[in-house]
Amino acid sequence: MITVFILKLSLFAPALLLGAVIDNLSLDSSAESLTIPYLLCGYALVILVTAAVAPIQTYALTRLVQQTVKDRSISWIAEIFKKEFCVFNNLRIGHLIKATDRGITAHEQILNFFITVGLPLIIEILVVSILFVHFGGAQLFAALLTASCIYLYVCHRIIQWRTRHINDVNDVNDSEDEVSERLFSTLRAARSIKLEGAAEQMLSPLNLAFERYARCATTVASSAAALGSAKMLFIGLSTCGLLVWGVRNQGMTNPTLTIGELVALCSIAGGFLTNISGIAEAYRSAHQFMADKVKLQQTLSLPRFDGPDRSLEPPASPISSLELAACEVSGRHLTLDASLRFKSDESVAITGPSGAGKSTLLELLAGMDGAYRQYLSLNGICVERIRGASQLRALRYCPQSPVFLPGDLESGVMYGHAAGPEVLEQVQKLSLEALLSQLNLNDTASNLSGGQAKRLSLLRLLNRPGRFNLFDEPTASLDQELSMTTWDTLMDAFKGKGLICVTHDIEALARFDRVLVIQQGRIVADGPWHLLRREQGLLKGIAEIAER
The missing domain is CATH 1.20.1560.10 (ABC transporter type 1, transmembrane domain)
Incomplete structure (x- = not known):
């Protein structure tokens, strides 16, 4: 002045x-x-x-x-x-x-x-x-x-x-x-x-x-x-x-x-x-x-993910439950005629033809869609009332398309979170040692193959698992041998924790405790795979999935 x-x-x-x-x-x-x-x-x-x-x-x-x-x-x-x-x-x-x-x-x-x-x-x-x-x-x-x-x-x-x-x-x-x-x-x-x-x-x-x-x-x-x-x-x-x-x-x-x-x-x-x-x-x-x-x-001025009304913590429980009430997702080709309930000690696969609504269902279970978060409950508490940070710690989600930042493992893949000692074991199982020894991601991660990018993205949830861990096509872009290795790694790492995966891999369905089959936006079957595969009405849908 x-x-x-x-x-x-x-x-x-x-x-x-x-x-x-x-x-x-x-x-x-x-x-x-x-x-x-x-x-x-x-x-x-x-x-x-x-x-x-x-x-x-x-x-x-x-x-x-x-x-x-x-x-x-x-x-x-x-x-x-x-x-x-x-x-x-x-x-x-x-x-x-x-x-x-x-x-x-x-x-x-x-x-x-x-x-x-x-x-x-x-x-x-x-x-x-x-x-x-x-x-x-x-x-x-x-x-x-x-x-x-x-x-x-x-x-x-x-x-x-x-x-x-x-x-x-x-x-x-x-x-x-x-x-x-x-x-x-x-x-x-x-x-x-x-x-x-x-x-x-x-x-x-x-x-x-x-x-x-x-x-x-x-x-x-x-x-x-x-x-x-x-x-x-x-x-x-x-x-x-x-x-x-x-x-x-x-x-x-x-x-x-x-x-x-x-x-x-x-x-x-x-x-x-x-x-x-x-x-x-x-x-x-x-x-x-x-x-x-x-x-x-x-x-x-758009609504916050973690608004002032979200102040509760999910109750601690040896076995957590995740429930999605019946609802219809407008414009997303998904209708739930009855509520879905999941436990944190079971593994669940969601399968069905492309465009059936599998990824939409997985995003609802992760609480990512604010318009339908009111239908989701964790241990009996509406997720809409749970603190945003607590939700993201409890409901871990790995999207189908890997996204990275430029840098090494900690900055480019883990987004600043330190990699725990258990991750090194998972790296060996996923055959990523050679890649990580010289990893330096560029701006678009174009120096990675599709399979490498997919396996790297899995490390985030393996490093910081939640009560429920949701993966969208975790073996996409992987050959049969790497797919089997990846499934072995996930099943071992999340044993006793909630694991929910969207997949087209029919051979992997037997690994899960429970399988949901979606066709034309509706759940047509829910149960162990060894029982579902015997149902004659699912044969056509299973054939369509296998073609993928």
Whole structure:
């Protein structure tokens, strides 16, 4: 604050010193003329002070802005991680990234507007008003301030008018994100697309988005030209009024201003008008990011996974129970006609044709879908009332598609959790010793094969097992030998713990205490596999599963 005030004073000092030099040049007295060298030295000194203080002001204000943005960014990302799992659905992740990135940028721009533009301008208005009153130009300053307010209001109205078009452009950006994601996925299959002659059809949605964007951007550019015209009128007419006032003052019998003071005042007023037009431009830039800030706030306002109503701990019990009440999952092709109950000392397989609803059921059992968490109970307590962290410790879930971060085993695979000594034994059983000895995952883990990635992902639950451990296709991408080894490892590691696995591996079903068979979104069989396989009505479904 003090630095900004000193800088503003140093910016006005050259104009005042220049006016004093002009007045001294018009005097005949040699004594007065001797002061000119001192004034010129003062002028040079002020320039040096300004040059020294300006970087300090820029550093101080920028540091304040960036420190605030850093703190808010850390807070916002942490808050986003507390949201429901559905927020991180693959279909929405692109929008989430864009909303977060643009929202943080918007916050930075808005802070820049208020701190680096608004604060110095307030100080400048205070200093300029004092100078005008001192030189007898209080009425002139009031007129300039009124003209500035009118100009800023006109700019505000123009910016409000262009907001609709900016929102259109932002909508186009969102649609481009969707199209770009689709285009990226289709380019991975470019050879097949070219063979089918479908390139034109695949590019047409993106072309339409570009066309719409071009129309909206043209309108936005036109509004920018209107703002430029308003700026020219404001500065031009205000300067003209200032000159008229100065000419009239000098035409008086006893002018209240000397020529030097008039020059100084005109110079200060010119800088003031330029800064007023600068605040309009800064406001336009900040306002353009308001829509992005709103979208970020909408994301931050989404329900938390661990809300305030979730405060209970699951009761301790030698054998825990997990129950999913009857429900119908809309849009997910799954209907439970009766409740399902699981115990923590049994192993359960969920099998059925592709698209039957197996993965959906597993996600419900893991408590990942907030809309249906009310139907899930752990040891008689509704999971919706259990603390989120306690739920995730009790109900461990390994999704079908492995996801890693760049780095080694602890950072890239375990996400910062230390690998326990028992994991080393599991690593040997899963034939991962050679891989882990030189493991360094890249950004996309593309340096892993599908089988390696799958086995690595299993280590998370093997390292930190829960009361119930849920795996979605744990042997996907594995050959028969590795599949058998993996099943042996899981059965041994989770013996006496709840184990629930979705699988198409018919040969592995006999390993489980219990098998659920799902067909067309409904559970059609539930029991030991050696009994279920004898039922004639399941033969067709079993054949379909075996084909997978």
